[in-house]
Amino acid sequence: MLHSIWRYRHFILASIRGDLRGRFARSRLGAFWFILHPLAQALIFSIVLAEVMQARMPDIDNQAAYPIYLLSGMAAWGLFSEILNRSIGIFIEQASAMKKISFPRLCLPVIIWGSALINHVLLLVAIAVIFLFFGHFPGLAWFYLIPGMLLISVMAFGIGVFLGVLNVFVRDVAQFMTVFMQLWFWFTPIVYLKSVVPEQFRPLIQLNPMTPLVNLYQDALLLNQAPSWLSLWPAILVGGVAVALSFVVFRRASPELVDAL
């Protein structure tokens, strides 16, 4: 399976390029939408919630602490949800190609992975520029984002491919996930601070594998701090299990996959 993906590496690279180009074909701002979408969302949240949240961040003296916190978390979540959501739909989206050409199917989510990562890096560059306007200079802690990105994307890829295969047979999966992802977003401390969560919900938030990963981004970008590596174990565990499960399901399902498309 991995060997055949390696054989198709040129195609995957070309498709990532094509994917980035194609997603915003016929839109005037083109690739800028990659960056404008999350920024606009962050802007809305910070306008609405800045007053409330800023008061809760007394230990940081930067006026822009909340927008920086928000952007960090949104960037991490954006990477996660993009890979996950697109992987769920990819087999159905590419049904016509899968029915007509014989090629390693796992290329499709790998292309999504690649294009989402490039997207993400572009967004981080934009964020860095915005931070400069806030007078917040990026530090070496930004390098901690690399393991963060890796963990987020592995987890998203695993869950996404697993659900993507199921979604071919039961289309409710994608519908359910749009609702579930909203819930998940609000159960992750992105918009709010962990300290505002009532005591009885804390363990739930703590078990959420996205919490430490979002935290990693916030620590690195806002506080220039190293992550607490120990807190990452739920993410590593969930990511590993999801990838293993997705490979098994993909293998078992692939003879029937095209039949159901």
Place this chain on the structure above:
Amino acid sequence: MSVVLDVSHISKCYAAYRSNLQRFANWFGASIKPESEFWANRDISFQVRQGEALALIGQNGAGKSTLLKIITGTVRPTSGSVAVAGRISAILELGLGFNPEFTGRQNIYQAGGLMGFSQAELTELMPAIEDFAEIGEFFDQPIRVYSSGMQARLAFALATAKRPDVLIVDEVLSVGDSYFQHKSFDRIRQFKEEGTSIILVTHSLGDVRALCDRVILLDKGTVMKDGAPDEVVDYYNAMIADRENARMTVEQKRNQNGWLHTRSGTFEIVIDSIVLLDEKTGNPVNTARVGQKLLLKLVAHSNQNVPRLVLGYMLRDRTGHIIWGTNTWHTKQIIENVAAGEKIEYGLPFTCTLGPGSYSFSPTLVSSDTHLENNYEWQDNALVFDVVNVDGEFFIGSTWLDAKFMIQRKA
């Protein structure tokens, strides 16, 4: 010639489960029986040799497309295996999974990449693809503005950009205009001469006769007949009628000159004799001269009362191409209320305007303009005769035009 494609005991079952949970459970080792099964292909085996052109024919739902998808590799068989020596290129249905937002050129890179070409190879092939597709400036416009014919052109140009060892073509040729159809056929023929094996699915039995060395007739997912084009195609025609006429029988035999005689029908009315005579002398003719006046005489008798009777003729050349054909429904000479025991004699006087060669008449006794409603009797190649040009000027072709040159020289 070596075998390039070996299809061995292919079966394909589409299973439906009561709930998808059962399907998922099966992936993890459970063995739950599906609620219903549909076998699209059952135990199909055949081999294709290098340079052989094979046609798959059969009615809709016979399993042709499923079989092609299995050979191509997009659908996995439930059991059995396909072994291919070399590269397969397939044009299944229309397009090749093109992205409507991309231009033709970008789509060639995309779909070509999926087919396993590298970017460098595609860049190298691009001028030839653009040239063959002949869609002009549309090549650099998004596919969504293409007509279906232009998409088919692009797909065909890409699929045949590099000569494959096996080329699979599923009914796409019917989409293009006749100019492109000819061009596509030429390319397929050229590949064939260079050693590519062709597998063609088509409903145009003319294409089958023109291009293929061998035909496989699929019915209900199994191989019903595998053999020479005329044999299988005539059998297929008889079988279509069989669907409508449950009591019908089909007999086939090949005469010593290689013409295949197929006789089928329900035989309420049967053909007693069919002969070709010289119109003046009334002597039987086996070899006709170009320009000779002939009379085709057919005698039939009825075993039962029949409300309507139509006689149809088809005149075919050696390769099976229809030269001419009509019936008494079109000429408004339908006979009504034929009583049991009646004898009917049909005469067809005509001038032999055929070119030198071997020809055959296929008569059919039916009740309307097609043989699908009632097929009393149908005989393929019932009467075979040769045409020679002994006393006229030399000409080539299958038709003799009584034409004269008019030449004027002016000083």
